[in-house]
Amino acid sequence: MKPSRPNEDCFRFLFLLREATASAAPRRRLPPWPPRRRRLRRRAQALHLPPPPQLRPRPPRPRRRRLPPLHALLVKLGLQPYERVHNALIQAYGAAGLVADARRVFDGMSRRDTVSFNSMIHGYATSGDVASAREVFERVPAPTPVTWTSMVAGLCRAGDVALARRFFEEMPGRDVVSWNAMISGLVGNHQPVEALDLFRRMLAEGFVPNRGTVLGALSACVGAGGLETGKWIHAFVEKKKLFRWWDEILGTALLDMYAKCGAVELALDVFTKLRSRDTHTWNAMINGLAMNGYSTKALDMFRQMELDGTVVPDEVTFLGVLLACSHGGFVDVGREYFYMIEKKYGIGLVIEHYACMVDLLARSGHLQEAHKIITEMPMKPDRVIWRALLSGCRLHRDVKMAETAVSEMEAACSGDHVLLSNLYAAVGRWSGVEDVRRTMRSKGIEKIPGCSSIEINGSIHEFMSGDKSHPSYSEIHAKLVEIGSRMQLQGYVTETAEVFHDVEEEEKEQALGHHSEKLAIAFGLIGGTPNVAIRIVKNLRFCADCHNFAKLVSQIYHREIVVRDRVRFHHFVEGTCSCNDFW
DNA sequence: CTCGAAAACC
Numbered sequence: 001m002k003p004s005r006p007n008e009d010c011f012r013f014l015f016l017l018r019e020a021t022a023s024a025a026p027r028r029r030l031p032p033w034p035p036r037r038r039r040l041r042r043r044a045q046a047l048h049l050p051p052p053p054q055l056r057p058r059p060p061r062p063r064r065r066r067l068p069p070l071h072a073l074l075v076k077l078g079l080q081p082y083e084r085v086h087n088a089l090i091q092a093y094g095a096a097g098l099v100a101d102a103r104r105v106f107d108g109m110s111r112r113d114t115v116s117f118n119s120m121i122h123g124y125a126t127s128g129d130v131a132s133a134r135e136v137f138e139r140v141p142a143p144t145p146v147t148w149t150s151m152v153a154g155l156c157r158a159g160d161v162a163l164a165r166r167f168f169e170e171m172p173g174r175d176v177v178s179w180n181a182m183i184s185g186l187v188g189n190h191q192p193v194e195a196l197d198l199f200r201r202m203l204a205e206g207f208v209p210n211r212g213t214v215l216g217a218l219s220a221c222v223g224a225g226g227l228e229t230g231k232w233i234h235a236f237v238e239k240k241k242l243f244r245w246w247d248e249i250l251g252t253a254l255l256d257m258y259a260k261c262g263a264v265e266l267a268l269d270v271f272t273k274l275r276s277r278d279t280h281t282w283n284a285m286i287n288g289l290a291m292n293g294y295s296t297k298a299l300d301m302f303r304q305m306e307l308d309g310t311v312v313p314d315e316v317t318f319l320g321v322l323l324a325c326s327h328g329g330f331v332d333v334g335r336e337y338f339y340m341i342e343k344k345y346g347i348g349l350v351i352e353h354y355a356c357m358v359d360l361l362a363r364s365g366h367l368q369e370a371h372k373i374i375t376e377m378p379m380k381p382d383r384v385i386w387r388a389l390l391s392g393c394r395l396h397r398d399v400k401m402a403e404t405a406v407s408e409m410e411a412a413c414s415g416d417h418v419l420l421s422n423l424y425a426a427v428g429r430w431s432g433v434e435d436v437r438r439t440m441r442s443k444g445i446e447k448i449p450g451c452s453s454i455e456i457n458g459s460i461h462e463f464m465s466g467d468k469s470h471p472s473y474s475e476i477h478a479k480l481v482e483i484g485s486r487m488q489l490q491g492y493v494t495e496t497a498e499v500f501h502d503v504e505e506e507e508k509e510q511a512l513g514h515h516s517e518k519l520a521i522a523f524g525l526i527g528g529t530p531n532v533a534i535r536i537v538k539n540l541r542f543c544a545d546c547h548n549f550a551k552l553v554s555q556i557y558h559r560e561i562v563v564r565d566r567v568r569f570h571h572f573v574e575g576t577c578s579c580n581d582f583w
Numbered sequence: 584c585t586c587g588a589a590a591a592c593c
Contacts, residue, residue, distance in 0.1 A: 006584090014584070083584085084584050085584085086584095087584045087585070088584050088585095090584090090585090091584070091585070113584095113585095114585080115584055115585045116584095116585085117585085118584095118585040118586070119584075119585050120585095121585085121586090122585065122586070125586090144585090144586095145586075146585055146586045147585085147586080148586085149585095149586035149587075150585075150586050151586090152586080152587095153586060153587065154586095175586085176587085177586050177587050177588095178586075178587085179587085180586085180587040180588070181586060181587045181588095182587090183587085184587060184588070185587090210587090210588090211587090211588060212587045212588040213587085213588085214588090215587085215588045215589065216587075216588070218589085219588095219589080247589095248589075249588075249589045250588095250589075251589085252589040252590065253588090253589045253590095254589090255589095256589070256590065278589095278590095279590080280589055280590040281589085281590080282590085283590040283591075284589075284590045285590095286590095287590070287591075288590095314590090314591095315591075316590055316591045317590090317591095319590090319591055319592065320590085320591085322592085323591095323592080350591095350592090351592075352591065352592040353592080354592080355592035355593070356592055357592095358592090358593095359592070359593070382592090383593080384592055384593050385592080385593085386593090387592095387593045388592075388593055390593085391593065415593085416593095541593085566593070567592085567593060
């Protein structure tokens with residue numbers, strides 16, 4: 001079935017469509033239009049076709065937007081014989097979230113080529129309708145790698161990685177994009193280690209990585225805290241000269257990887273050497289500094305960004321700025337910036353700004369003011385907001401406010417209850433601890449198991465709380481016992497106030513020997529290279545006991561330990577932590 | 584004309 005060759009009107013139509021839908025898919029960067037097409041645009045206007053909507057630099061992203069009645073225009077111009085035009089329309093409807101309309105176009109076509117099917121599958125995969133995507137997939141006469149990849153990507157987006165993996169393994173003739181789709185799909189579903197394994201397999205099978213691959217692999221390193229792997233990717237790209245230079249996107253991904261793996265110096269190094277930086281780049285740098293405890297440097301960086309003048313700060317920039325203020329305890333500076341965001345910079349406050357502000361105020365003990373912000377904010381406070389208040393309450397031992405926060409939270413997760421319970425324990429209110437336990441059981445609240453990962457010689461090991469499955473478990477256990485006895489000599493006492501990450505686990509084991517970060521630290525002492533920092537990434541917050549443990553290990557064994565917790569970094573050196581015990 | 588792809592509150 002030979003597709004019909006498009007005529008001039010087709011291109012005119014495609015151009016309009018593209019203009020009309022550009023704002024529906026802003027993440028895709030459109031290449032500049034070649035001059036010939038620009039002429040077409042003028043001609044299209046002369047034909048009294050509907051003018052393309054104005055392209056805005058930062059369009060808000062509506063889930064659904066109305067498309068001009070282009071379908072009617074398609075018929076009017078007599079473009080029905082051209083598959084390409086229908087396909088483009090299917091894609092446009094799909095991108096705007098109007099899958100039903102896409103399907104109508106699809107069903108109305110007299111002939112369909114592979115692209116039609118692929119576009120339709122992709123449309124269903126954008127919207128998460130896996131069943132329909134599969135139904136169309138079954139009907140494709142000659143699936144190409146594109147068809148398969150669309151399915152893989154769609155399944156990943158819908159969260160069914162296992163099935164995506166099956167499709168991926170079964171597909172004939174994988175191309176680079178297929179690998180990329182699977183790698184980034186794994187990263188997006190919190191399986192960075194598997195993503196890196198796949199990346200290695202891809203190289204072993206002789207595929208040459210492209211931008212997408214590198215971006216996917218770097219974000220896998222972020223997820224797993226794989227600094228060595230990240231460095232290796234950096235070196236690999238340089239050695240193979242995969243790209244002419246690290247542009248804004250690649251450079252941002254690289255520096256973000258370094259920052260999120262706790263290597264701020266390397267991140268700064270990348271940052272200074274980039275030949276062009278956009279807002280994202282600055283944001284990643286500011287945020288990276290703030291997360292790593294370099295609050296003052298983060299604020300300096302923001303000032304430099306303003307002086308630089310080539311980029312404009314956006315919402316995310318101020319999240320970094322507020323985060324820096326919060327971690328540095330700069331309440332007044334933070335308050336000032338918070339009020340400037342709208343007034344001076346003309347940026348609308350979003351819920352995340354309020355969360356940062358509440359965090360800043362609550363953390364520094366201004367609990368009443370934080371509560372006032374919450375009650376006065378224009379949008380409905382979400383869990384994160386209440387959680388920020390709650391963790392401030394824990395730091396400053398305000399039981400009453402903490403109870404308010406938990407009760408206001410819709411569907412509080414296990415961590416929230418644990419936080420409240422820790423607070424009860426800290427002030428010695430054991431009946432409260434019991435209440436929390438009962439509430440959790442009656443509501444059947446799912447516990448998130450603690451998980452830490454550590455990279456040793458370029459391979460990443462994951463530990464779950466209380467997990468005994470690691471092949472070197474007996475050695476790890478022996479190491480923990482050794483650490484324990486050396487600590488006792490130093491007069492270390494277990495801090496029982498915050499014993500439980502996980503209520504039932506605590507019942508099973510009275511000792512704290514099995515929080516995942518302890519396993520990982522012990523393993524780092526055994527397997528890591530001496531004098532090289534032990535780097536750990538964990539999914540939950542640090543408990544006070546493990547934080548103490550890490551400090552002491554850094555002192556006793558003279559090893560730097562870097563732990564990335566859910567929100568920030570802890571750099572332990574000789575018994576002190578960069579967070580100043582304030583997290 | 585179709586698949587992947589950088590920053591973001593606890």
